[in-house]
Amino acid sequence: MMDLFIPTNISFTQATPQITHLGIGAHQDDLEIMALHGILECYQNPTQHFGGIVCTNGSGSPRTGSYATCDDEKMKSIRQEEQRQAARLGKYLFVAQLDHPSAEVQNASNNSLVDELHELLLQLHPEVIYTHHPLDKHPTHRAVCRAVIEALRRLPSNQHLKRFLGGEVWRGLDWVVDEDKIALDASARPELSEKLLAIFDSQISGGKRYDLAARGRWQANATFASPHTIDKETLVSYAIDLMPLLKNPQLTLSEFALGFVERFRKEIEKQQKI
Ligand SMILES: [Zn+2]
Numbered sequence: 342m343m344d345l346f347i348p349t350n351i352s353f354t355q356a357t358p359q360i361t362h363l364g365i366g367a368h369q370d371d372l373e374i375m376a377l378h379g380i381l382e383c384y385q386n387p388t389q390h391f392g393g394i395v396c397t398n399g400s401g402s403p404r405t406g407s408y409a410t411c412d413d414e415k416m417k418s419i420r421q422e423e424q425r426q427a428a429r430l431g432k433y434l435f436v437a438q439l440d441h442p443s444a445e446v447q448n449a450s451n452n453s454l455v456d457e458l459h460e461l462l463l464q465l466h467p468e469v470i471y472t473h474h475p476l477d478k479h480p481t482h483r484a485v486c487r488a489v490i491e492a493l494r495r496l497p498s499n500q501h502l503k504r505f506l507g508g509e510v511w512r513g514l515d516w517v518v519d520e521d522k523i524a525l526d527a528s529a530r531p532e533l534s535e536k537l538l539a540i541f542d543s544q545i546s547g548g549k550r551y552d553l554a555a556r557g558r559w560q561a562n563a564t565f566a567s568p569h570t571i572d573k574e575t576l577v578s579y580a581i582d583l584m585p586l587l588k589n590p591q592l593t594l595s596e597f598a599l600g601f602v603e604r605f606r607k608e609i610e611k612q613q614k615i
Contacts, residue, residue, distance in 0.1 A: 344438040360392040363467035369424040370541040375508035376471035378525035458492035474507030506580035514579035
């Protein structure tokens with residue numbers, strides 16, 4: 342069952358028209374990695390507001406230490422509460438946790454996530470949507486990306502949508518050619534982003550240092566962006582533009598994803614000839 346959390350206690354119908362930036366992630370903590378740019382842009386901003394959707398229930402995460410004895414139900418409620426805490430700290434206008442099992446999300450013939458996302462997207466009109474990119478290593482992330490695209494394709498119109506971004510979590514995008522790469526500056530409020538990532542203790546103490554890994558990648562992206570200029574930002578996350586998938590409903594995810602590989606291959610080929 343969906344867990345809808347609105348930190349300010351306004352109603353969902355009051356919240357929805359205010360949402361300008363929407364993050365749709367697979368798991369609890371994905372928003373804080375993949376959509377951090379949107380969270381920071383909206384933080385204490387009177388005209389822009391962030392809303393988050395988390396698709397899975399997080400029951401399947403690996404666990405160790407003080408979490409080793411938690412069964413899946415307990416883990417689910419711990420992760421749900423961590424995500425609520427992040428929404429509170431990051432001042433999201435809402436966070437909806439949809440509670441789908443990962444196996445169901447990965448099953449392409451099961452449409453329940455697409456149906457639910459479609460229902461929610463009918464009520465929301467964000468200018469920016471952040472989700473996973475289709476080249477991500479994690480199968481649930483790729484499945485969420487596919488579901489978001491299907492749900493958006495079903496809408497009568499996406500006129501309000503200015504940017505539709507696929508961001509890095511389980512596979513970085515530093516390798517895609519520069520023309521395909523969108524650099525999202527995540528340098529603002531480093532203490533806030535550090536605290537947001539630290540909230541997900543069940544993952545961190547549970548044996549996965551996503552906090553250090555994400556920050557390390559953002560630092561590397563900022564420094565290794567250009568060999569000839571000094572660092573303009575301290576933390577940068579990369580995304581790719583998913584808009585072509587909406588502009589051309591016939592374009593398959595596979596064709597779209599392989600296009601990035603092909604352009605990368607061509608670039609390497611060109612460099613070897615010099
Ligand atoms: Zn994830």
